[in-house]
Amino acid sequence: MSDVKSPMTGTIVKLLAQIGSPVESGQQLALIxxxxxxxxxESDASGVLKxxxxxxxxxxxxxxxxxxxx
Amino acid sequence: xGARQERVxxxxxxxxxxxxxxxxxxxxxxxxxxxxxxxxxxxDNGQINTEYGSFARNWDSELAADGVVTGSANIEGRTIFFTxxxxxxxxxxxxxxxxxxxxxxQEAAIRARRPILYLIDSSGARIDETGGHHVDKRGxxxxxxxxxxxxxxxxxxxxxxxxxxxxxxxxxxxxxVLIMMDDSSMAIASPRMVEMVIGQKVTPEELGGAKxxxxxxxxxxxxASSETEAADLARKVLSYLPQSCDELxxxxxSVEPSTPPDEIDDIIPNDxxxxxxxxRLISAIVDADSFLxxxxxxxxxxxxxxxxxxxxxxGIVANNPAFKGGALFPDSSDKGAEFVWxxxxxxxxxxxxxxxxxFMVGTQVERASILKRGxxxxxxxxxxxxxxxxxxxRKSYGAGIYAMxxxxxxxxxxxxxxxxxxxxxxxxxxxxxxxxxxLAQISDLEERKVATEELRExxxxxxxxxxxxxxxxxxxxxxxxxxxxxxxxYLDLYSKKMISLPPRRHSTIL
Numbered sequence: 001m002s003d004v005k006s007p008m009t010g011t012i013v014k015l016l017a018q019i020g021s022p023v024e025s026g027q028q029l030a031l032i033x034x035x036x037x038x039x040x041x042e043s044d045a046s047g048v049l050k051x052x053x054x055x056x057x058x059x060x061x062x063x064x065x066x067x068x069x070x
Numbered sequence: 071x072g073a074r075q076e077r078v079x080x081x082x083x084x085x086x087x088x089x090x091x092x093x094x095x096x097x098x099x100x101x102x103x104x105x106x107x108x109x110x111x112x113x114d115n116g117q118i119n120t121e122y123g124s125f126a127r128n129w130d131s132e133l134a135a136d137g138v139v140t141g142s143a144n145i146e147g148r149t150i151f152f153t154x155x156x157x158x159x160x161x162x163x164x165x166x167x168x169x170x171x172x173x174x175x176q177e178a179a180i181r182a183r184r185p186i187l188y189l190i191d192s193s194g195a196r197i198d199e200t201g202g203h204h205v206d207k208r209g210x211x212x213x214x215x216x217x218x219x220x221x222x223x224x225x226x227x228x229x230x231x232x233x234x235x236x237x238x239x240x241x242x243x244x245x246x247v248l249i250m251m252d253d254s255s256m257a258i259a260s261p262r263m264v265e266m267v268i269g270q271k272v273t274p275e276e277l278g279g280a281k282x283x284x285x286x287x288x289x290x291x292x293x294a295s296s297e298t299e300a301a302d303l304a305r306k307v308l309s310y311l312p313q314s315c316d317e318l319x320x321x322x323x324s325v326e327p328s329t330p331p332d333e334i335d336d337i338i339p340n341d342x343x344x345x346x347x348x349x350r351l352i353s354a355i356v357d358a359d360s361f362l363x364x365x366x367x368x369x370x371x372x373x374x375x376x377x378x379x380x381x382x383x384x385g386i387v388a389n390n391p392a393f394k395g396g397a398l399f400p401d402s403s404d405k406g407a408e409f410v411w412x413x414x415x416x417x418x419x420x421x422x423x424x425x426x427x428x429f430m431v432g433t434q435v436e437r438a439s440i441l442k443r444g445x446x447x448x449x450x451x452x453x454x455x456x457x458x459x460x461x462x463x464r465k466s467y468g469a470g471i472y473a474m475x476x477x478x479x480x481x482x483x484x485x486x487x488x489x490x491x492x493x494x495x496x497x498x499x500x501x502x503x504x505x506x507x508x509l510a511q512i513s514d515l516e517e518r519k520v521a522t523e524e525l526r527e528x529x530x531x532x533x534x535x536x537x538x539x540x541x542x543x544x545x546x547x548x549x550x551x552x553x554x555x556x557x558x559x560y561l562d563l564y565s566k567k568m569i570s571l572p573p574r575r576h577s578t579i580l
Contacts, residue, residue, distance in 0.1 A: 008394050009432050035427040036467065036496035037395040038343045062434060 002045035004067040010034025012058045012066070023049045023069050030054075030066055045069050085124050085134045093158030101253075102231055103297050105139055105156040108189060111301035112152070113143035123174065126167040134159055136167040137192075140175045142184075145305050148313060148320075151179040154189035157232065162192035164237060165199050169210035176216040179224050183314040186224060187304060188245065191231035192238040194260075210237065217244035222415035225311045229300050230290075233274050235260035242289070246412055247307045247364065249292045249300050250280040256289075288368040288401060306362055310376035310383045311416050318417050319383035322357075327554060329354035334550035338489045342427075342465040342496065345392035348373055351423065351463070352386055355379065355554040361386065365405055371395075372402035374409040376418070380558045382565075385413035387474065388423035391464070396426045398447070398470050400438040403429075406473060407443075407450040414450070419457035419561050422475045427496065428468025447473040449579045453571060457482050457564035459557050462490035462535075462544060477543060482564045485556060486535050486544040493533040497526040 010032040017029050023043050030041040030052075050068040054060055071079075088094065088104060097104060103111075110116035121141035127133045137159035142151050153175045155162035164172070179186040195210060205211045220226060221244065228245035231254055239256040242248045250256075257264075257278035264270050264277065276282065283290035292307075294300035312319045329337075334354050337346055352361055356377035363375035371394040377386050387406055389396035398406070413420050429435075429444050451458075451473055460474065460481040471492070475481045486492075494500065501509075505525055512518040531537070539547040548556050 008397075009430075009434055035395055035397045035430065036499045037397075037427055039395055040345075 001050070001068060001070040002043070002047065003065040004029055004041060004043050004069060006032060006041055006060045006062055006064050006066050008032055008034045008039050009062045010039065010060065012054050012056050012060060013038065015052055015054075015056055017049050017067075019049055019051060021049055023047055032060070041066055043067070043069050081128060082124065084131070085128065088134050088156050089137075089158030089160070090132055093160075096161075097157050100157075100232060102157065102191065104158060105154050105189070105191070108231075108297060108301075109139065109143070109152070109154055111298055112187065112189075112304060113145060114147065118143050119149065123167070123171040126171060127165070132159070133165070136165050136171065137162050137196075138164075138168045138171050140171045142178075145308050146320075148184075148308075150185045150187055150308065150313075151175050151182070152187040152189065155192040155238075157191045157193075160193075160196060162232075162238075163194060163196035164192060164210055165196040166209060168196070169213065170208070173209060173212050173216060176213070176220060180216075180220055183224060183316060185308060185311065185313060186220070186226050187308075188226065188228045188241055189231070190228060190234055190238055190241055192234055194234070194236045194238050213237075214240050214244060217241065221246075222315060222411075224314045225308070225416065227304055227307055229294075229304055230254045230256055231297075231300075233260070235263070235278075239278070246311075246415075247291045248289065249294055249303050249307075250283060250290045251297070251300060252280045252293050252295045255279045256283065284365070285367040288365055288405060291364040293367075307376075310362065310378075310418070315415055315417070321383070322360075322378055322381045324380040325357035325360065325378075327354050327356060328358040331355065331551045331554050334487075334553055338464055338487065338550070340489060342491060345395075347392060348388050348390045348396075348423065348425070352377065352388060355421075355557060356384070356386070357381065364409065369399060369401035369405045371397055371399060372406050374405060379421070379554065379561060382558070382561055383418050384561065385409060385418045385420045386423065387420060389426040389463075389470070389474065391425045394430075396465075397428065397430045398426060398444060398473060399430050400435055400440050400443040403440070403443040403447040403473065407446040410447070410450040410454050414454035414456050417456055419564070420451075420454060420459070420475065421557055421561075422451075422458070422460045422481070424460065424462045424466045424471055424474045424476070425464040426467070426470035426474065427465060428470040429473075444469070444473065446579060448479075449577065451475045452479055453577065455567075455569050455571065457561055457567050459560050460484045461553065461557065462486040462492060464489045464491060465496070466490065466492045467495050477545075482567065483546070483560045484544045485553075485560075486539060486547050487550050487553070488535060488547065489550075490535040490538075490544070490547075491533055492535070492538055492543060493529075497529045500529050501525045 014031045028040040047069045126136040228242045228248045234256045255274040255278045360378040373388045458481040
């Protein structure tokens with residue numbers, strides 16, 4: 001099980017994968033808007049996307065978990 | 071051979087064998103080299119030129135050289151001083167004569183105007199014989215004083231082996247460049263002491279391992295996975311540095327870049343949201359294989375390192391749009407400030423590659439002193455009197471460009487690529503900030519969207535780089551494929567630059 005953490009503080013603008021779908025290491029799972037830019041959130045691990053812990057529009061801090069891959 | 075001569079030779083041979091058998095066994099078990107074998111990896115022909123204090127404490131057969139080898143040697147034909155702990159002698163602990171030898175090496179380096187290399191493999195102060203030595207006017211207590219006054223005068227390079235806690239953990243952090251073996255660790259107090267004093271249970275790796283110091287604390291510049299690699303890295307680091315602040319760094323023959331400069335325009339996407347490899351861009355402007363990135367795993371949104379351009383040593387300071395959009399954070403501000411300061415101390419010209427949305431905002435960074443630490447980066451750049459070239463690669467929003475040696479920060483030249491965008495902020499944020507109320511009054515959402523996009527386009531035209539080049543906000547707008555040759559020409563033009571700052575004892579910013 002691997003927690004996918006936000007690399008930066010900002011707002012979740014888009015969740016990019018379906019719960020239950022296969023995920024590859026390095027795959028983008030979400031986009032964060034921060035500092036006027038869209039910052040991708042990538043999975044560190046390969047597996048299946050178990051859950052998102054955030055919704056589009058949520059404010060998240062750097063280092064907080066946004067998804068779980070197992 | 072006479073008896074006196076024979077005695078000297080025999081004693082010297084005994085001393086060169088280091089500590090007792092059990093000490094050697096412990097070193098071998100830890101997969102570490104005996105100090106005299108280690109030293110051979112660093113020096114030309116594996117040779118020490120001069121050694122002094124080798125007879126220190128020769129009345130005690132278990133304390134060969136009092137646990138440290140000190141002297142001078144050549145690296146790439148240039149002479150340096152060195153100190154190297156001998157872990158086979160009481161775990162490299164610092165006894166009173168050991169400390170005296172360290173101090174004499176530092177004094178020699180200052181007097182002879184040559185770099186000093188510290189190979190640190192020591193368990194710290196030799197507790198059973200300190201008894202106040204750590205505050206003596208001379209000796210162990212003086213080490214960090216000398217580190218401090220040497221800083222910026224002669225280069226200090228450290229290599230850390232094994233676990234080094236307390237006293238020996240300060241020398242590494244005073245070094246201009248610290249190389250840590252991947253299984254080494256350093257901390258202000260050992261795990262045992264930490265548990266005793268605050269009750270925290272922690273491993274040496276968690277407390278101060280190479281991974282922690284190279285990714286979190288930012289105290290380590292380079293990590294080596296073998297003793298040979300550590301020595302090669304130390305030799306490489308010294309190849310970029312002069313012998314002292316009085317000299318220029320050595321120059322080398324020019325080598326063509328590993329990425330053809332013609333590819334630069336394709337490397338940089340127009341869309342400011344799209345990341346790209348700043349390392350690839352660097353590889354298209356510097357001599358092939360000459361870029362030595364420092365602190366690569368720490369505050370990755372800013373890339374710093376030594377390189378050569380047409381044979382001349384340069385310091386590269388580059389925002390990294392592939393990590394956190396290239397925004398400047400408190401840690402990257404420290405990283406940038408320290409690197410700029412290091413280059414300025416040793417007459418290494420600076421090349422800034424700007425692609426940043428500015429300093430990060432929000433509670434996290436405010437609590438981590440973004441203003442105070444960002445100030446440090448701006449200060450270091452402002453005060454650096456070496457030649458400075460600022461290249462606006464792509465986005466340059468907000469105050470980030472101040473730290474990155476923008477036009478108002480007295481660079482010798484500001485160059486822009488056609489992909490450059492210089493603005494207080496990006497169009498989305500700017501229109502939102504200025505026209506929020508006006509746009510909110512448009513009730514039809516589609517109409518509002520069209521009006522927003524029109525305003526954004528007008529705003530974009532305001533910072534069009536051709537317009538800014540016309541207004542001479544930048545000195546020159548260049549063809550990306552000429553980036554290397556233009557930068558190299560400016561570095562050559564300003565190679566004899568001499569400027570003085572207004573009189574002062576020193577700034578009040580640290």
